[in-house]
Amino acid sequence: MHATFYARGLEAPACLTRRRLTTACYRTDCLVSTSHTKACLKAAGANVEITPAQDRINRHAWRSRSARNWFGSLRDWTDPGEAAAVAWVADQVRDQPLLDVGVGGGRTVPLLTQLSANYTGVDYTQELVTICRRNYPGARVEHMDARDMSAFDDNTFSLVMFSFNGIDAVDYEGRRKILREFSRVLKPGGLALFSTHNLHGPSYRENISHLLHMPDISADPIKVGIDTARMIYSFPIGVFNYFRHSRLNQEFDGYAVRVCAAHKFGILIIYTGMATQRLQLDEAGLTTEVVFGNTSDRQIGVGDDVSREYWFHFIARKPLNP
Numbered sequence: 001m002h003a004t005f006y007a008r009g010l011e012a013p014a015c016l017t018r019r020r021l022t023t024a025c026y027r028t029d030c031l032v033s034t035s036h037t038k039a040c041l042k043a044a045g046a047n048v049e050i051t052p053a054q055d056r057i058n059r060h061a062w063r064s065r066s067a068r069n070w071f072g073s074l075r076d077w078t079d080p081g082e083a084a085a086v087a088w089v090a091d092q093v094r095d096q097p098l099l100d101v102g103v104g105g106g107r108t109v110p111l112l113t114q115l116s117a118n119y120t121g122v123d124y125t126q127e128l129v130t131i132c133r134r135n136y137p138g139a140r141v142e143h144m145d146a147r148d149m150s151a152f153d154d155n156t157f158s159l160v161m162f163s164f165n166g167i168d169a170v171d172y173e174g175r176r177k178i179l180r181e182f183s184r185v186l187k188p189g190g191l192a193l194f195s196t197h198n199l200h201g202p203s204y205r206e207n208i209s210h211l212l213h214m215p216d217i218s219a220d221p222i223k224v225g226i227d228t229a230r231m232i233y234s235f236p237i238g239v240f241n242y243f244r245h246s247r248l249n250q251e252f253d254g255y256a257v258r259v260c261a262a263h264k265f266g267i268l269i270i271y272t273g274m275a276t277q278r279l280q281l282d283e284a285g286l287t288t289e290v291v292f293g294n295t296s297d298r299q300i301g302v303g304d305d306v307s308r309e310y311w312f313h314f315i316a317r318k319p320l321n322p
Contacts, residue, residue, distance in 0.1 A: 006076060018162045020058065053248055054268045058169045061266040071105035072131040084196065085299035085313040088290060089191050090115055091160060092218075099185065101146045101194075102166030109139050112161065120157075121177070122146070147177040152185045154275055162194035165311050168249030168269040174237075175270060179284035186318040192286055195294075196314045199256060199271040203310045206261040208242050234264050241265040247269035254279075274306065277314060286316035 061067055077083040095116050100108050103121035105128055114120045123129050125280065129143045144151060146162065147170065160182045167178055175266040182210050184194045245259040245268055254276030260269045272280075291300045293309035300306060 006086075009295055014206060027103045046108065047277055050108055052170050052171050055168070055174075057245060057266070057268050059125065059160055061263045063127050064199065064266070065262070067263060068105070068127055068131060069126055071107070072135065074105060074107040075110075076107070077111070078195075079294040080297045081292035081294045081313045082163065085290075085292045086111065086115075086161075088292075088315060089193055093159040097156060098153070099160045101160060101162040102164065103132050103141060104128050104164065104166075106135040106141075108161065108163055109141075110138045112152065112159075115159075117295050137247070140272075146181060147174050149181045149185055154183050154184050155187045158187055158189070158190045160192045162192075165195045165197050165254055165269070167194050168197050168271070169267065170270075171221070171250075171257075172270065176280065176283065179280055179286065179320040183285040188318055188320045191289070192281075192316045192318070195311050196246070196277060197260070197269060197271045197311045199254070199273040199276075199308055200295075201271075201310045202270050202308065204256070204258065208239050208265075211262045238264040259302065274302070276298075277312070281314070283318045289315045289317050 018101040043263070049321070062071075064205065077086075093115060095118070098112050098116050098120070100112055100119065100121040101123075103109065103123045104125075106121070108117070109121060109132065119139060121132060121141040121143070123132065124143070124145040126143050132139070146167075162178070162182075170178065174278045179192075181195075186192060200294055202280055242259060244266040245265060247248055248268055249258045253274045255270055257268060257270055259265050260267050274291065280289055292313040292315075293300050293306065293312070294311050300309070300312070306312075309316060
């Protein structure tokens with residue numbers, strides 16, 4: 001884990017050198033919790049701001065030109081499971097206040113505003129907020145981090161949605177904060193809908209072979225040439241990112257932090273098992289109602305084979321009497 005900090009003239013702790021944690025810190029749990037770093041800095045009396053490695057890496061990816069162009073061009077559902085999950089909640093939240101977290105370039109804006117005109121979107125990447133506002137000038141879109149949505153009052157929304165596995169992009173401590181914020185801003189009986197990568201799915205151990213997608217030689221020759229050029233361009237970047245970020249891979253009981261093939265292995269995300277995710281929701285005061293996978297529109301039950309599901313769509317409810 002790397003940490004950005006400002007010691008304001010005080011000597012940094014022994015574990016910090018040249019604004020970076022030493023190799024020893026990679027072996028601690030400070031990647032998924034900043035408590036180790038905070039404790040060291042507090043011992044030195046430093047007034048600091050800390051940016052964990054996962055945040056730093058992922059924010060860099062979201063701000064890249066390719067990511068901005070991609071998020072800005074996305075439309076429609078990511079998969080059949082997402083469409084089924086939104087259909088499941090639709091009648092319960094229609095014409096009610098909705099919060100769209102991690103709105104990105106605005107893919108979900110038309111999908112949710114069909115349910116209610118009382119719509120608010122938020123994203124922690126200012127560049128994507130700007131793109132979303134440009135794509136959907138009539139929508140209310142704010143620059144905000146889901147770990148701190150104190151700008152919203154308690155019991156405000158009937159639905160909070162965090163799509164495209166956005167919750168996986170923050171560390172474990174941040175993930176728990178997000179779920180607690182969901183619980184706080186939801187009305188009693190309100191619903192949280194979010195997607196998260198499957199710890200036991202096919203994407204968990206993707207490696208650099210993922211970058212080698214040979215083009216279809218029967219396709220249009222111009223398209224073959226473009227696809228080949230893209231692969232040649234992407235391969236060295238992906239290999240570099242894979243080995244650079246893989247040193248931060250860690251496995252825990254029920255979840256793991258691992259480099260993801262998306263964005264040329266440019267992001268570091270959390271993969272979660274179903275049982276662990278249910279427990280996280282319980283801790284936040286939310287009750288799991290239903291789970292969908294990404295490969296179909298069918299609901300997934302406890303004990304079902306999930307080895308082919310890349311990610312889950314969880315729907316959880318805030319109790320009427322918390």
